[in-house]
Amino acid sequence: MEFKHKSVLLDETIEGLSIRPDGIYVDGTLGGAGHASEVCQRLSAKGRFIGIDQDQDAIIAASERLAAYEDRVTIIRSNYCYMVNELKNLGIQKVDGIVLDLGVSSYQLDNEERGFTYRVDAPLDMRMDQRQSRTAADIVNGYDEKELYRIIRDYGEDKFAKNIAKHIVAARAKAPIQTTGELTEIIRQSIPMKIQATGGHPAKRTFQAIRIELNRELDVLRESLDGMIDLLDDGGRICIITFHSLEDRIVKTIFRKNENPCTCPPDFPVCVCGKESKGKVITRKPILPSKVEMEENPRSKSAKLRIFERRYKK
Numbered sequence: 001m002e003f004k005h006k007s008v009l010l011d012e013t014i015e016g017l018s019i020r021p022d023g024i025y026v027d028g029t030l031g032g033a034g035h036a037s038e039v040c041q042r043l044s045a046k047g048r049f050i051g052i053d054q055d056q057d058a059i060i061a062a063s064e065r066l067a068a069y070e071d072r073v074t075i076i077r078s079n080y081c082y083m084v085n086e087l088k089n090l091g092i093q094k095v096d097g098i099v100l101d102l103g104v105s106s107y108q109l110d111n112e113e114r115g116f117t118y119r120v121d122a123p124l125d126m127r128m129d130q131r132q133s134r135t136a137a138d139i140v141n142g143y144d145e146k147e148l149y150r151i152i153r154d155y156g157e158d159k160f161a162k163n164i165a166k167h168i169v170a171a172r173a174k175a176p177i178q179t180t181g182e183l184t185e186i187i188r189q190s191i192p193m194k195i196q197a198t199g200g201h202p203a204k205r206t207f208q209a210i211r212i213e214l215n216r217e218l219d220v221l222r223e224s225l226d227g228m229i230d231l232l233d234d235g236g237r238i239c240i241i242t243f244h245s246l247e248d249r250i251v252k253t254i255f256r257k258n259e260n261p262c263t264c265p266p267d268f269p270v271c272v273c274g275k276e277s278k279g280k281v282i283t284r285k286p287i288l289p290s291k292v293e294m295e296e297n298p299r300s301k302s303a304k305l306r307i308f309e310r311r312y313k314k
């Protein structure tokens, strides 16, 4: 299947990076290299680009797309949570810019074999990294009712989480749930018809929840962000595109904490905690896609771009 993905907030991200032609740039979510190829185009022969993705299909597609820049490009199959170490292995201590375009690509969603979507019947897989042994089926058939409820409530923000978890457990007591179609049908039976007629697809939130849990999407983001900010050289920027409020909240909070890490009580006349700012939040409010982009690419509708700039104390 051809790797098709329309990059979201492309111009805004490239502008936000403020690219220096001889700088070092990293994309931790390389995908089809849409953002990456725009970065590479702006680099001189002295510049360097490192692209990371955990998905083998993305690595193959991106390698082909970036072949023309091979003198300045390194592509690594890894999780971006290992970015600091992967760069250290290349002898790189500091970089001038980082891009994260979170979540799944359209290719992953549309590829029927990958089991990310409720739109087609496929094995319950949802792994971004195909080397991982655990799949969505292990979560659906292995988690107890309380754990299923927790993830559907917290990561899917679904009002019917309790009922969905109950129906999953009842259904799998008869036979293991093996396909996206079976799971979708169980979710349909857990949500009142009246709600199904008005809201989006009834399975959307539960599928999102299972995907986030399986790929540890929020934990990885939360655990990696400080390290990435520390990787930035003076004036270097990190641009992050999120697709739902859970991710966006993590980015917003960690950016703010890095801008103002002081933990002194507000009534203290001077700071005594000694924690110093690491830079500036460039986007007080997130940058959103234009109306035109949302019309041309409906998947961009929920996207938000936030940018942080590293500033060293002079």
Ligand SMILES: C[S@@+](CC[C@H](N)C(=O)[O-])C[C@H]1O[C@@H](n2cnc3c(N)ncnc32)[C@H](O)[C@@H]1O
Binding pocket: 005, 006, 007, 008, 028, 029, 030, 031, 032, 033, 034, 035, 036, 052, 053, 054, 055, 058, 078, 079, 080, 081, 101, 102, 103, 104, 105, 106, 128, 220
């Ligand atoms: C939205 S797509 C990126 C698309 C890309 N910016 C483009 O324009 O073609 C997200 C990609 O990030 C990858 N990804 C998500 N989380 C990751 C992680 N923690 N580590 C490495 N890759 C990850 C996914 O496999 C997917 O290929």
